[in-house]
């Protein structure tokens with residue numbers, strides 16, 4: 134583990150607290166850079182000096198953070214690019230009245246046991262995320278159903294409803310990149326929040 138990594142997360146937490154009033158990170162930033170083994174070995178985004186702009190962004194972005202380890206975050210971004218591609222293919226196929234093309238693209242973002250498992254994993258540290266993600270995949274299935282029925286109006290309505298799932302999730306959540314220990318503790322805290330007795334869940 135790179136020592137400055139943890140320092141960066143601790144500093145981020147501290148700066149987030151201070152951010153509403155003012156940002157005076159210089160001494161802490163200096164402390165964060167002390168342990169760097171060497172310029173070549175420390176990825177730039179882990180360097181102490183990089184914490185300040187990251188903390189500033191976090192103070193501006195008030196959406197709920199979804200804690201993710203770096204590999205999970207990259208995986209999620211790849212999924213997202215795939216989602217946008219699927220929507221592009223849906224509209225392109227629709228314009229050509231290629232109903233099979235619409236259904237095929239919609240199936241790629243539809244429900245499946247693998248999709249469910251991945252959404253549960255991605256949302257494990259962010260209450261409400263998984264539910265929103267699963268609702269999105271349910272809505273995508275209705276695009277495929279309408280395409281199979283060759284019903285243009287229904288395909289358009291289902292696509293609009295699916296896009297509404299995209300935009301409402303984007304306005305609610307943002308990624309927060311954390312290390313493994315932080316991810317584990319956030320998942321634990323999130324699961325405590327879902328303990329029996331809490332409203333709204335089966």
Ligand code: HEC
Nearest residue numbers: 210213214216217262265266269298299302303306307308
């Ligand atoms: C359940 C939540 C959720 C749903 C549903 C969702 N997204 Fe996202 N999406 C996210 C999060 C979280 C991010 C990361 C935002 C950030 O960078 O902090 C993201 C990022 C993206 C990005 C940026 C990827 C990048 O390279 O940085 C694109 C594009 C995107 N989403 C497209 C879509 C599209 C299109 C849909 C619907 C068809 C969709 N998303 C549905 C949560 C969601």
